[in-house]
Each structure stands twice: as structure tokens, then as C-alpha cells.
Amino acid sequence: MKTRPLGQTGIELPILSFGASSLGQEFRSVALDDALKSVQVALDCGINFIDTSPFYGRGISEVLLGVALRGVPRDSYKLCSKLGRYDLTHFDFSAKRVAESIDVSLHRLGTDHLDIILCHDIEFVPMQQIVDETIPALRQAKLAGKVKAIGFSGYPQKIFKFICEQAEVDCVLSYNQHTLQNTRFSDESVPYLKAKGIGVMNAGPFSARLLTNAPLPAWLKEPENVKAAARAAAAHCAAKGSDIAKLALQFSLQHPDITTTVSGSANPVNIRNWAKWAAEPIDQQLLAEVHAIFAPVKNLGHLEGLKENN
Numbered sequence: 001m002k003t004r005p006l007g008q009t010g011i012e013l014p015i016l017s018f019g020a021s022s023l024g025q026e027f028r029s030v031a032l033d034d035a036l037k038s039v040q041v042a043l044d045c046g047i048n049f050i051d052t053s054p055f056y057g058r059g060i061s062e063v064l065l066g067v068a069l070r071g072v073p074r075d076s077y078k079l080c081s082k083l084g085r086y087d088l089t090h091f092d093f094s095a096k097r098v099a100e101s102i103d104v105s106l107h108r109l110g111t112d113h114l115d116i117i118l119c120h121d122i123e124f125v126p127m128q129q130i131v132d133e134t135i136p137a138l139r140q141a142k143l144a145g146k147v148k149a150i151g152f153s154g155y156p157q158k159i160f161k162f163i164c165e166q167a168e169v170d171c172v173l174s175y176n177q178h179t180l181q182n183t184r185f186s187d188e189s190v191p192y193l194k195a196k197g198i199g200v201m202n203a204g205p206f207s208a209r210l211l212t213n214a215p216l217p218a219w220l221k222e223p224e225n226v227k228a229a230a231r232a233a234a235a236h237c238a239a240k241g242s243d244i245a246k247l248a249l250q251f252s253l254q255h256p257d258i259t260t261t262v263s264g265s266a267n268p269v270n271i272r273n274w275a276k277w278a279a280e281p282i283d284q285q286l287l288a289e290v291h292a293i294f295a296p297v298k299n300l301g302h303l304e305g306l307k308e309n310n
Contacts, residue, residue, distance in 0.1 A: 001046030001278065004259045007199025009149045009170050011115060013078065017049040017252050018042040018271070018279045019203060019264025023064045024057020026216070030266040033062075039068035041268040043077060045275035051173075051203070053082035053120050053263045054105060062108035074111060078174075081105045082120035082153065084134065091125050098137035102146055113145060118173055119152035123159055123305025130192040131166045139168075149199070155304035162309075164196060171199030171259075171260045178202045178258060180211055180233070180248050180287075181226060181294045182301055186255055194257050203262035205252035213238070214246045232295045240286055247290060249274055250282040 001014040021027075023035045039050070052061045058158060060079065076228045083101035084093040102117060117138060122130050138150040152163055153173035160172060177185035185202065192199070193200050206212050208220055220227070230244075237244040239281060253260045265271055303310045 001048075001275070004256075005199075006149070006201070006259045007171055007193075008197045009199055011078065011149060011199070013049045013201075013260040015260055016047055016049055016249075016274060017032075017201075017262040018047045019262040020050055020052040020061045021056040022264045022266040023052070023068075024055075024059075026056055026061075034268065035064050035266045036068045038266045038271055039065065039135065039267050040269045043072065045271060047271065047275060048077040049080070049115075049262075050261060051080045051264075052079060052109075053085070054101060055082065055085045055087070055120055058087060059108065062105055066110040067110050070110060071238030079109060079111065080116035080117040080118065081109065081114055082118045085120040085121070085124070088279045091121075093119060093122070093125060093129055093134040095133050095137035098108050098134060098141065099203055102141050106146065112170050114147045116149045116151065116171060117141065117147040118150075118171075121305065122152050122163070123154045123156050123309040125306070126160065127162055127309060130163060135163075135167045151199070153203075154309075155301075156310040157184050157188045158309060161192060162200060164193070169198060171201060171298065173201040173203055173262070175203040175262075176207045177204075177207060177301065178252055178255060178261075179207045180244075180251050180290055181207065181230065181297065182185050182299050184299050184301065186258065187299070190255070190257050201260050201262065202252060204260045205249045205261050205263055206245060207248075211248035213243065221304075223297070223300055223302070226297045226300050229294050229297045233290045236289060236293060237286065239284050240289075242283065242286060244290070246273075246277045247286060250280070251287065253278055254282060257310075 061270040118227040149170035151169045234244040
């Protein structure tokens, strides 16, 4: 698996990373054997950076990941967890909770350190607290050796400059906005982040199933014209003998200034396919045709979190 450096952290990550949200049964019920096997398959495929959060399954993802990683040498993989979001509407970015949350995550994951810790979905709270209280607390955890790199994640592009103009962070994570349909992250934020030496991570190459052949979930927030374009693009790929998911993954992986793209599944077959696709060249003709289908809805998305953070 090809790797890239993460900003100025000294950390090298695979271009494709394993998202452990599925282990928390965020999207469907998952068999225990599949959950544990998916982690092993990811590692076997060179997908040795794993992203999780106490929010995923309200702790279940971290617990199962800790079980799956028992006996696996700690220097053979890298771990990212998050803090601050603990349920759909429960957020706590206080300094006190930062210290507690990191210790709980370390216990669940069976390790003495995290490679990366991120403030999770900061757009749901007044963001000045992240600057004034949360990041200084993360810096203390870094000095104590509990984490190697600190940062934050979220959906609106506004959050990146808001935080990075006021505080020093090592890396950030954006989701669903460097895809076949939406490149706001790579268009608006990545050049700014690169210039500041901040590590750049992307998640959600399939944009919550939008860019797959799977039925679209009822909770998908994208506008109806975006959904219609995605169905048309998927049908076009199928007519050409390809899978839109393959094109979507390859597109997200090819940006040279995005260190890694996180994608999650508790299905080992999916993970093997992703690793295979990552090693294959992208079909440039098909990519151009799909981009033409998406052109009328390019970069259309939705609001997430507090209105003032969008």
C-alpha cells in the first residue's frame, strides 16, 4: 500500500485507511466474527491506519477494535481516535473531559498511546471553546506522551480556517467533501492547510453510500438532485462494465496533497476489493464522463452543525 507523510508530524500513513465506525454498528447490525475479521483483513492488505471514536457505537467500536488488535504488534499499525462527541446530541469539549476521554479510549483500545487524537465534529458547538480550552488540553496530553499528533474533524469548510488561524494543530480530517461529486475540501481548504504544514486527511469516499450501488439510506442529507445525479452516474458506470464505488475510491485516493482517505466496512470482501482497486489505475475516460454527469450538482451539499459554523 502506497504511503504519504502527514504534514510535519513525522507520521507516514497508507493512502487508504480503515474506518472502524462500522464496528460500532453505526449503519447496520454487524456479526462479531465479521467485525474482528475485517480488522485483520485490513492489516493484511496494508491498510494499517485505523480511525475510530467513542461516538461510534457509543464505545463499542473502540472496545471491539481493542479486542481485534490483541496480540498485534503496536508498531505495526497506527491509531486515531476522537473526543468531544459521545452521542447524537451529547458534546463535551471541556478540558476535564479531554483527559478523561483519552484515558478511556486508551483502556478500550488496549494501548498506551494514540498516534492521532481529533476533536470530533466541532461544528456542533461554539468553536471558540475548541481554540481556548480543548486544544490546549490536547497539547498537554501530547506532552505527556499519550498522543503523538492532535487535530480536529468536521464537515463545513469554515471550521478549518477558523481553528487554524488561532491555534496550532498537527492535522485535520474532513469527510464527504473530496469525492466524485463534491470537492470543496480539496478546492477550498487543502491548499491553505498544505501551506501551513498541517496534515490533511479525508474520509467518506463513497459519501455515505451516495457513490455506490447500495440503496440510499433514509437519513442521507444530500439534495434530491444530487441523489438523482448519483443514480445516473452509477448506472453509467454499470453500463460501461464498471462500479461507481471503484471510481469513487480511486478518485479520492489520487490527490497528492491528501495523505490518506478513510473508508469503513465490517465486510472483509469490501476491504479486499478496496485494496485491489487502490493498486489499479483509474479509468480517465470514465472519470471524465462521470464528472460531466455531476457537473450540474458539483459541490452541492448540506448544512451540518450550528448555522454560524457553516
